[in-house]
Amino acid sequence: MIVSHLDDVRVEASRSLDRKLDYRCPVCDEEVTLKAGPKKVAHFSHKAKSNCTHGVGETIWHLNAKSNIAKYLRNEGYDVELEKPLGNRRADLFAFHPDKGSLVYEMQRKCIGREIYSRTSDLLRYCDKVAWVLPWDVTLVDGGNRAVATYMLNALFSNNKAPRKSSVRFYDHKANIVYRCAKAPWMLYKEESYNEYTGESYGGYEYTSKRWCELSPIQTWELT
Secondary structure, three states: OOEEEEOOEEEEOOOOOOOOOOOEOOOOOOEEEEEOOOOOOOEEEEOOOOOOOOOOOOOHHHHHHHHHHHHHHHHOOOEEEEEEEEOOEEEEEEEEEOOOEEEEEEEOOOOOOOHHHHHHHHHOOOOOEEEEEEEOOOOEEHHHOEEEOOHHHHHHOOOOOOOOOEEEEEEEOOOOEEEEEEEEEEEEEEOOEEEEOOOOOOOOOOOOOEEEEEEEEEEHHHHO
16 A cells, blocks of 8 residues: 555655654554565555555555656646545546646456446546556557457447547556557457458457457656
């Protein structure tokens, strides 16, 4: 977790904080420890005997994504709250801009199947847009300008089922780059070559067809 409570005030983890203060988990109110070593983004961790699952198992990818996307949005003029409770959900990142409205970024490393529909719909009750950030585990084509769609990307780009006002990003934590991801037509894979077909739906395409997405990078390191 990146956010804890200190005397009932929300505090974001930072290497400049005093490690001896009484930081508390915002979910269970147990004491947590500030971790601020050189290899990971500064964060808070439960004591060894805690049964609370909040923040447990967060990877370097997840922590870096939250921290660096927050920096990017703040430099774009957004007010940002990390790990913000929204109804029965806890958003990884909630951002508000007086001219652009509110948005939620959700970092999702593991495929959650159809649950992505209900999560997105729940979050859209509290914000204008939801962006799902997926790990940079993609197959690139056309010199890196397009990528094969993952299951969750296909789900969110479905014309019939997807909640409106949802989008997808990819995050490469090693290069610290976020990629915008735009819907692209279905393509047919055949004999190790790619042939592009256009159309409004999947109908008429062979089962080997795949959806692709157009990529455009946001270089977050320039804003850290």
